[in-house]
Amino acid sequence: MADVGGVAGERLRSFIQRIERLEEEKKTISDDIREVFAEAKSSGFDPKIMRQVLKIRKMETAERQEMDALLETYLAALGMADPTDDPEPPG
Amino acid sequence: MADVGGVAGERLRSFIQRIERLEEEKKTISDDIREVFAEAKSSGFDPKIMRQVLKIRKMETAERQEMDALLETYLAALGMADPTDDPEPPG
Amino acid sequence: MADVGGVAGERLRSFIQRIERLEEEKKTISDDIREVFAEAKSSGFDPKIMRQVLKIRKMETAERQEMDALLETYLAALGMADPTDDPEPPG
Amino acid sequence: MADVGGVAGERLRSFIQRIERLEEEKKTISDDIREVFAEAKSSGFDPKIMRQVLKIRKMETAERQEMDALLETYLAALGMADPTDDPEPPG
């Protein structure tokens, strides 16, 4: 149990604090989101429906990305890689 | 179903987009946190222990806040509000 | 859709009923708790304060357990497992 | 702040402990329920669907009770109270 309070301890402390700081930021954002929902609600929009909308849009995005990946794989298989992609440069 | 594409629609769209933007930011932060854990791990720190440390620190904070709240509630119940608090001044 | 009303159906029905029975019991307990709060209130104790006390006690318990877990994890990480623990004996 | 550690303190302590005891029991039941779900799952039943079944059955029960209450109210309004009920005995 060397290094209690030593340089390793300092390093660990630093990691812990960085994470705590980031989690704080994350919480702030969550609060902001809640706030937007509240504002929307007081403008007459149903939060429940809004959540559904968000979920659907998210799924659509995921689906689209899936499609893109599929297309890319397919083109690659045909040796027709899309030049707009940015793959590993050829050594 | 008035207002399809009208001002209300614009407003809703705006709310949705603000939320989507915030959720993106939140995701970025989550990624950052994961990165810090990875960095700590490759420096020889056990992520499992780190998580427990974080949890304990969080609980300590929460407990302290809860204690403060209890004291305040108790004083209020006795009609002995703590003058160091800053409630709305009585008109 | 084989087995409609068959043995699988019987088994499912049994699971469902066991759960429903347990949920009933749970509800009974919740009612009991509410009753105790009511009784305490009519004895002059503030339920709000009681809830905070309960919360703090719970947090204290949780924190103590978490501390124990941390110590154990830490010792394990150092290859110094606590002999007072009772792991599977090494056959 | 009289009675610190006095009879009122004892009474409060008793209430707190009764509640803690009940909450423990409640937790035990919750664990049992989780166990049944697990068992059902390992028998090939989808917990998600089971939850839906439970929800529907619950709604049906609530609905039926609602119906019963409505019927009773209606009969009472007609002076035709259902003799199978057990209302306040007529003094």
Add this chain to the structure above:
DNA sequence: TCGCCTGATAGTTGCC
């Protein structure tokens, strides 16, 4: 690497 399982988060419900 896959499946499990715990812990985190979002949604719902009930209390104040």
Add this chain to the structure above:
DNA sequence: GGCAACTATCAGGCGA
């Protein structure tokens, strides 16, 4: 009607 507890869902980590 707002707030807080509880529950259900989900994702990430862990072990086999």
